Amino acid sequence: MYEAAVKHGAPEGIFTCLESHTLEDNAYLMQHKDIGLIDATGGPSAVKAAYSSGKPALGVGPGNTPVYLEKTADVSMAVVDIITSKTFDNGTICASEQTVVIDDEIYDVVLKKFAELGAHVCNEKETELLGRTVIDPGTGFMQPLAVGQKATDIARMIGLRVKPNTKLLIAPIQGVGREHPLSVEKLFPVLSVYRAKSVDEALKVCVDVNHAGGLGHTAVIFSRNDETIRRFGEVINAGRIIVNSPGSIGALGGVYNDMVPTFSFGCGTGGGNSTTDNINVYHYLNIKRVARRTPAHMWFRVPSQIYFNMNAVENLRRLPSQSTIIVTNPPLEQFGLVDIVRRYIPPETHVHVSVIPDAEPEVSVVMQGVEALNFYKADQIIALGGGSVIDAAKIMKLKYESPQADLEELAAPFLDLRKRVIDFPTEKVNRARLIAISTTSGTGSEVTPFAVLTDKERGCKVTLADYSLSPDVAIVDPQFVMSMPKGLTADTGIDCLTHALEAGVSIYASAYTDSNAMQAIRLVFKYLPIAYEQPQNEEARTMMHNAACIAAMAFANASVGVNHALAHAFGARFHVAHGRANALMLPHVIAYNAAVPSKFMPSPNQRGYTAHQKYALVSDLLGLGGHTIEEKVSNLVTAIERLLDQLAFPRSIAAMGISKEDFGLAMPELVKNAFDDPSGRSNPRMPLVSELEELFWSAYKGRGLAKVASASQQQTS
Amino acid sequence: MDGLNMATIAEWVRIDAERVIEGLQDAREMLDSANGELVLDFSSVRRIDAGAVTALQTLAATADEKTVKVVLRGVNIEMYKVLKLVKLTRRFSFLT
Numbered sequence: 001m002y003e004a005a006v007k008h009g010a011p012e013g014i015f016t017c018l019e020s021h022t023l024e025d026n027a028y029l030m031q032h033k034d035i036g037l038i039d040a041t042g043g044p045s046a047v048k049a050a051y052s053s054g055k056p057a058l059g060v061g062p063g064n065t066p067v068y069l070e071k072t073a074d075v076s077m078a079v080v081d082i083i084t085s086k087t088f089d090n091g092t093i094c095a096s097e098q099t100v101v102i103d104d105e106i107y108d109v110v111l112k113k114f115a116e117l118g119a120h121v122c123n124e125k126e127t128e129l130l131g132r133t134v135i136d137p138g139t140g141f142m143q144p145l146a147v148g149q150k151a152t153d154i155a156r157m158i159g160l161r162v163k164p165n166t167k168l169l170i171a172p173i174q175g176v177g178r179e180h181p182l183s184v185e186k187l188f189p190v191l192s193v194y195r196a197k198s199v200d201e202a203l204k205v206c207v208d209v210n211h212a213g214g215l216g217h218t219a220v221i222f223s224r225n226d227e228t229i230r231r232f233g234e235v236i237n238a239g240r241i242i243v244n245s246p247g248s249i250g251a252l253g254g255v256y257n258d259m260v261p262t263f264s265f266g267c268g269t270g271g272g273n274s275t276t277d278n279i280n281v282y283h284y285l286n287i288k289r290v291a292r293r294t295p296a297h298m299w300f301r302v303p304s305q306i307y308f309n310m311n312a313v314e315n316l317r318r319l320p321s322q323s324t325i326i327v328t329n330p331p332l333e334q335f336g337l338v339d340i341v342r343r344y345i346p347p348e349t350h351v352h353v354s355v356i357p358d359a360e361p362e363v364s365v366v367m368q369g370v371e372a373l374n375f376y377k378a379d380q381i382i383a384l385g386g387g388s389v390i391d392a393a394k395i396m397k398l399k400y401e402s403p404q405a406d407l408e409e410l411a412a413p414f415l416d417l418r419k420r421v422i423d424f425p426t427e428k429v430n431r432a433r434l435i436a437i438s439t440t441s442g443t444g445s446e447v448t449p450f451a452v453l454t455d456k457e458r459g460c461k462v463t464l465a466d467y468s469l470s471p472d473v474a475i476v477d478p479q480f481v482m483s484m485p486k487g488l489t490a491d492t493g494i495d496c497l498t499h500a501l502e503a504g505v506s507i508y509a510s511a512y513t514d515s516n517a518m519q520a521i522r523l524v525f526k527y528l529p530i531a532y533e534q535p536q537n538e539e540a541r542t543m544m545h546n547a548a549c550i551a552a553m554a555f556a557n558a559s560v561g562v563n564h565a566l567a568h569a570f571g572a573r574f575h576v577a578h579g580r581a582n583a584l585m586l587p588h589v590i591a592y593n594a595a596v597p598s599k600f601m602p603s604p605n606q607r608g609y610t611a612h613q614k615y616a617l618v619s620d621l622l623g624l625g626g627h628t629i630e631e632k633v634s635n636l637v638t639a640i641e642r643l644l645d646q647l648a649f650p651r652s653i654a655a656m657g658i659s660k661e662d663f664g665l666a667m668p669e670l671v672k673n674a675f676d677d678p679s680g681r682s683n684p685r686m687p688l689v690s691e692l693e694e695l696f697w698s699a700y701k702g703r704g705l706a707k708v709a710s711a712s713q714q715q716t717s
Numbered sequence: 718m719d720g721l722n723m724a725t726i727a728e729w730v731r732i733d734a735e736r737v738i739e740g741l742q743d744a745r746e747m748l749d750s751a752n753g754e755l756v757l758d759f760s761s762v763r764r765i766d767a768g769a770v771t772a773l774q775t776l777a778a779t780a781d782e783k784t785v786k787v788v789l790r791g792v793n794i795e796m797y798k799v800l801k802l803v804k805l806t807r808r809f810s811f812l813t
Binding site: 207 | 813
């Protein structure tokens with residue numbers, strides 16, 4: 001090997017062999033400063049010395065290979081394989097078979113076959129004598145003098161007369177452990193056999209053998225029953241489960257299977273090793289990886305059909321259905337909005353109305369809705385309402401189509417929606433089209449993949465996010481928002497503006513989401529004051545309804561940011577409407593994001609920090625003037641503050657009557673909840689706990705105080 | 718009674734899959750009256766958690782103190798593997 005390696009360009013001295021060495025020599029080498037890696041294949045003391053040397057080390061462990069010869073196995077093949085393996089190098093390969101557990105039904109046939117092919121089956125007395133001779137009664141381990149000896153020589157040791165061509169001594173045992181000496185590893189052609197009355201007993205004995213000195217090493221099964229093979233593989237702790245092939249040659253790899261060839265078997269933690277691999281040349285290499293930046297996977301996903309403008313609800317006529325459930329809430333039913341919807345559902349459709357009583361639907365209510373969907377065998381769900389109703393309908397659809405969906409599991413937090421660990425179910429027992437008709441101009445739930453509902457039992461909100469939750473059809477018809485009260489118009493309008501601004505500077509922003517965000521911002525500045533002052537102005541209502549949906553398309557794909565994290569925490573603690581809470585934070589958050597971050601948010605999709613530039617772009621879009629980025633951002637903040645004044649929002653949290661003392665007492669909870677809120681993970685600036693507290697206090701003191709960082713601090717490249 | 722083989726009837730406790738820990742705690746309290754042997758029937762138990770392992774360890778310790786033999790019946794292979802890993806099999810007898 002050495003000569004061949006040098007001939008092919010390996011450095012001189014690449015291999016060295018100590019032909020005669022002592023433990024001291026080994027210790028010296030292991031400690032030597034020029035030794036970079038130790039691969040210890042040998043006895044436990046050598047492995048322990050290697051691992052104790054302080055050098056990177058690969059070690060192997062002892063084996064005690066159990067074999068399960070199950071009743072469906074090909075007996076002829078199995079017996080030949082076992083003899084081939086156990087006599088290979090006279091049984092010195094540590095992966096060779098040690099105890100064969102044989103199903104009762106085939107036990108006699110198997111032993112007869114072994115005898116026919118050159119094995120000697122010991123009687124009880126011979127087995128007892130063999131155990132006393134080849135196993136050290138003091139240590140319980142095999143006697144070194146027997147290792148690697150021929151079967152006939154071992155027979156001679158105990159005075160046993162066997163045929164001259166005997167290949168193997170077979171010793172029936174009744175259990176595993178010290179009282180059954182032959183149940184341990186025997187690196188010579190002596191094989192224990194055990195008769196098992198059931199699969200469970202066989203597996204139990206195999207586990208016992210595995211734990212009697214062979215953890216992490218090798219196990220063998222002969223069977224045609226895939227389920228038994230699976231169970232065996234599951235309960236045995238071994239780096240190599242060899243199926244229907246010889247243990248030693250199978251484990252060595254490359255002959256009976258595609259495992260990497262080796263003479264060194266890693267046994268994992270079970271055997272006190274660092275790997276369960278077949279140790280090979282790749283374990284000796286330092287592998288250098290050059291990882292080039294790859295752009296993040298991006299997409300723009302929205303419902304396939306979005307119908308908008310006045311009377312868009314008439315498009316329901318295009319959507320055939322046998323059985324439709326309308327999910328809504330009591331006021332909308334009382335005000336006749338449900339009747340408007342029903343008018344446009346094809347006459348042949350059976351329609352049932354499911355009224356959700358609570359403003360914030362909870363899990364139990366959603367499950368009642370699922371019962372209704374099942375009862376009426378619905379093929380279509382129409383969610384008519386604000387965000388809560390549409391969110392509830394999304395989850396009803398999820399549980400109706402995939403009853404196995406575990407809401408708690410699906411609500412597991414994630415850093416990146418694109419790389420989440422928990423997948424939403426794709427197997428569906430029912431199919432229903434979800435049509436969302438929004439009756440407010442803010443949440444945009446009709447096009448988003450998000451759903452929030454309350455779990456009163458666990459006292460928390462469950463937030464789900466997955467594109468499979470997005471409605472199939474969105475109907476953005478302003479006739480459903482013409483009667484929105486002024487306060488709600490203002491709150492939802494600013495929620496829409498916040499969606500657009502946060503999506504615009506999000507780390508997931510793209511040209512696709514930017515185009516929607518910018519257009520929504522332009523529409524809000526132009527039409528929100530009109531819709532607020534003139535509620536019956538159809539154009540303003542239409543444009544604001546469209547703006548909410550357009551902004552939602554942006555944040556459905558780019559998410560929101562720290563403004564929402566703050567608003568969620570504050571709104572929940574002090575029972576403030578979501579849009580109003582957003583409004584209190586907005587000027588301060590823009591100033592915060594426009595400054596040089598104390599911590600940047602990892603964002604493979606972005607090239608450099610651009611939040612301040614994006615705000616300046618918004619300012620230009622709105623024609624707010626200014627020459628520098630700082631001026632433009634400052635003008636944007638001022639314009640937003642002016643808009644909030646126009647809509648009669650309170651200027652500060654203090655102005656809402658919340659005392660400084662109460663606010664201070666709530667601060668730890670507010671900050672924690674804001675920090676934990678998933679919205680903050682897409683913010684361009686990574687919010688520190690201390691910064692969240694500062695933002696809360698800024699909002700408490702009020703607007704007009706938000707200061708944009710000076711231009712000298714900006715990266716204006 | 719020297720020289721006379723007495724047949725003893727062991728106490729028999731069925732462990733409920735939904736209340737494994739509670740069942741083991743109950744069994745522990747029965748050790749005093751167990752007449753030398755206590756059989757715990759795990760036939761309906763498919764898996765055990767860390768709490769049940771702790772309860773089994775406590776039960777084994779108390780059984781040792783009171784010199785009561787505890788026999789586990791109907792332990793499936795998956796559960797047996799766990800008991801093996803935590804070195805508890807040597808402290809009980811097993812009945813299939």
